Amino acid sequence: MSDSQGPIWEVFVQKKAGQPFVHCGSLHAFDKEMALQNARDLYTRRNEGMSLWVVLSSAIVSSSPEDMGPFFEPANDKVYRHPTFYQIPDAIGHM
Amino acid sequence: MENKNFEDIFEAKMAKNEIIEPKDWMPDNYRKHLIRQISQHAHSEIVGMLPEGNWITRAPSLRSKLVLLAKVQDEGGHGLYLYTAAETLGTDRDELLNALHTGKAKYSSIFNYPTLTWADIGAIGWLVDGAAIMNQVMLQRTSYGPYARAMVRICKEESFHQRQGYEIMCHLSFGTSEQKEMAQDALNRWWYPTLMMFGPPDAESPNSENAIKWRIKRESNDQLRQRFVNQTMEQVDYLGLTVPDKNLKYNETKKAYDFSEPNWAEFKNVISGNGPCNKERLAARNEAHKKGEWVRAAAAAYAKKNKDAVAA
Ligand SMILES: [Fe+2]
Ligand SMILES: [Fe+2]
Numbered sequence: 001m002s003d004s005q006g007p008i009w010e011v012f013v014q015k016k017a018g019q020p021f022v023h024c025g026s027l028h029a030f031d032k033e034m035a036l037q038n039a040r041d042l043y044t045r046r047n048e049g050m051s052l053w054v055v056l057s058s059a060i061v062s063s064s065p066e067d068m069g070p071f072f073e074p075a076n077d078k079v080y081r082h083p084t085f086y087q088i089p090d091a092i093g094h095m
Numbered sequence: 096m097e098n099k100n101f102e103d104i105f106e107a108k109m110a111k112n113e114i115i116e117p118k119d120w121m122p123d124n125y126r127k128h129l130i131r132q133i134s135q136h137a138h139s140e141i142v143g144m145l146p147e148g149n150w151i152t153r154a155p156s157l158r159s160k161l162v163l164l165a166k167v168q169d170e171g172g173h174g175l176y177l178y179t180a181a182e183t184l185g186t187d188r189d190e191l192l193n194a195l196h197t198g199k200a201k202y203s204s205i206f207n208y209p210t211l212t213w214a215d216i217g218a219i220g221w222l223v224d225g226a227a228i229m230n231q232v233m234l235q236r237t238s239y240g241p242y243a244r245a246m247v248r249i250c251k252e253e254s255f256h257q258r259q260g261y262e263i264m265c266h267l268s269f270g271t272s273e274q275k276e277m278a279q280d281a282l283n284r285w286w287y288p289t290l291m292m293f294g295p296p297d298a299e300s301p302n303s304e305n306a307i308k309w310r311i312k313r314e315s316n317d318q319l320r321q322r323f324v325n326q327t328m329e330q331v332d333y334l335g336l337t338v339p340d341k342n343l344k345y346n347e348t349k350k351a352y353d354f355s356e357p358n359w360a361e362f363k364n365v366i367s368g369n370g371p372c373n374k375e376r377l378a379a380r381n382e383a384h385k386k387g388e389w390v391r392a393a394a395a396a397y398a399k400k401n402k403d404a405v406a407a
Pocket of ligand 1: 249
């Protein structure tokens with residue numbers, strides 16, 4: 001029998017209500033329930049969060065660093081997406 | 096041709112002090128170095144639970160028992176953060192544990208010394224965690240992202256470890272004469288093994304050059320050791336204790352302490368498996384893992400049953 005530790009899960013913690021969930025690390029667990037309990041014991045021993053997400057690591061789809069350039073290229077030449085691109089008369093002040 | 100290009104990108108990142116992430120291309124030797132270092136670090140946290148675990152049932156008060164339990168639990172957590180950081184490099188948990196259990200992998204030599212009295216628990220928190228913190232603070236800025244992030248978490252948790260140890264040393268040093276003697280005895284036994292924790296002298300440290308070049312380490316073994324001695328002496332003096340080193344004294348010109356090197360032959364002997372507790376530690380790890388086997392098997396079976404039920 002193979003003596004496995006179960007699959008890897010990624011853990012996300014929300015520090016306070018209203019804040020985004022932030023990745024804090026990963027762990028091994030055999031199912032969702034165990035993943036959530038392990039995440040609590042491992043990543044929130046000091047009230048680091050009030051809500052947890054766990055997701056199977058294998059379910060995450062990510063961009064790859066090799067095509068970082070071309071993949072994000074469409075955003076590179078669109079300065080007009082930024083507020084500083086526009087001229088507002090000084091008389092108007094802050095907008 | 097293509098590899099050359101990747102290597103240039105890697106070197107450029109190194110030059111710009113950028114962080115390497117798991118999916119980035121990296122030289123094989125960088126990867127190997129990290130797997131070795133991070134897994135040794137993880138094993139040290141896990142084996143490090145044993146000498147302190149030895150005193151949980153005999154802690155002198157309910158408060159000290161709670162504190163020691165929490166500390167040992169933290170060390171287990173540190174081991175787990177580090178194992179998963181190592182796993183981002185393409186090794187897996189079973190492989191890592193197997194290397195530990197068969198004696199193939201190394202862990203910090205310090206945990207092969209016995210904890211004979213309650214004062215040892217004070218000395219470990221104060222000195223051993225203190226030395227570990229010095230190393231780990233540096234590693235918060237290591238070049239590999241998952242390792243650096245694990246270190247940030249760990250450093251946050253470590254400071255209570257050192258403080259609880261020093262508190263024990265204070266109680267004993269300012270207690271009865273027998274208690275003070277116990278504290279002195281613990282300091283005598285843990286001093287040199289703690290200095291060994293920073294690794295061999297720079298001139299004889301085989302892995303240091305690459306580690307510095309790749310910014311895995313940012314300071315050398317000797318630099319960290321010197322800083323540790325400088326920082327610790329005031330704490331020793333406060334306790335009214337003395338370190339077991341006749342040559343130790345403050346050097347005005349270098350604005351740092353002179354001190355004796357630990358016995359490096361002893362270090363080599365302990366690291367290669369012949370310290371006072373190496374066999375005991377390895378046996379305890381193997382036994383704990385074997386005793387957990389039915390739990391892992393049951394959890395796997397339960398997860399499979401539930402998945403089948405969902406699929407049906
Ligand atoms: Fe630790
Ligand atoms: Fe610690």
